[in-house]
Amino acid sequence: MKEYVDFSKSIEDGKIGENIFEKDFLNFLGIKYINVSDCQKFQIKDIDMDTSIGTYEIKTNYKDDKQIVIEEYTNIEKRLGDISLGWVYKSKADLLVFVSKKTNVMIFIPFTEEFKIHYESIKEGYKLTKNFASFLGGREWRSAFRRIPLSSIDGYYSFYKKVKNVF
Numbered sequence: 001m002k003e004y005v006d007f008s009k010s011i012e013d014g015k016i017g018e019n020i021f022e023k024d025f026l027n028f029l030g031i032k033y034i035n036v037s038d039c040q041k042f043q044i045k046d047i048d049m050d051t052s053i054g055t056y057e058i059k060t061n062y063k064d065d066k067q068i069v070i071e072e073y074t075n076i077e078k079r080l081g082d083i084s085l086g087w088v089y090k091s092k093a094d095l096l097v098f099v100s101k102k103t104n105v106m107i108f109i110p111f112t113e114e115f116k117i118h119y120e121s122i123k124e125g126y127k128l129t130k131n132f133a134s135f136l137g138g139r140e141w142r143s144a145f146r147r148i149p150l151s152s153i154d155g156y157y158s159f160y161k162k163v164k165n166v167f
Contacts, residue, residue, distance in 0.1 A: 003132055010134075017060025017099035018048055024104055024162040025097075026051070046091035057093035062100040062107055066150045069098075070119070075141035076130060086143060088119070106160040107150070115156050122152050 018037060026033045026049070033051040036042035037058075042050065049056040061069045071086030091111060098107040109115060123146055131143040150157060 013060045016101050017058045020099050020104050021058050021097055021106065025160060028162055046087040047093045054094035056095050056097055057087065057091045059096065059098045060101055062098040062105065064100050064103055064105060067147045068107060069145050070148055071143055071145045072128065073144040076144040077142045080140050080142060104161060107157050108160055109157045118153065118156060
């Protein structure tokens, strides 16, 4: 049974989502961008893409199940180091994009103060789940997240899917 998160695999999955977003959205619409996911200055702000019309944080964890995963803690266990809040509290992105690797469907959430206030008002209704431990470079940490049904954030998100011309 799996008892840890393969952090390298998580990074690879993230790149898949970034590629889908670049190809199916940014390139398709002709939006000029810079992929800044490997740039420490932007990693601190949890931003993956920088464009003239905004910044984007890409999450490749959408499973086509009408739920999104929100990371509240990067590390929730004091025994592993300092408690560290997750991307939902750190990101400075203008738009969150949840990508399905299977279908290329994307959930877009403008990461506004209004959305953040709404999230805080509903989050306690959903279980905070500890992830398996992650390891990298001799460090260990354990994140925690909530699964939030899209129905709980009606009016705060939109679907995007590039489709082939069927006519």
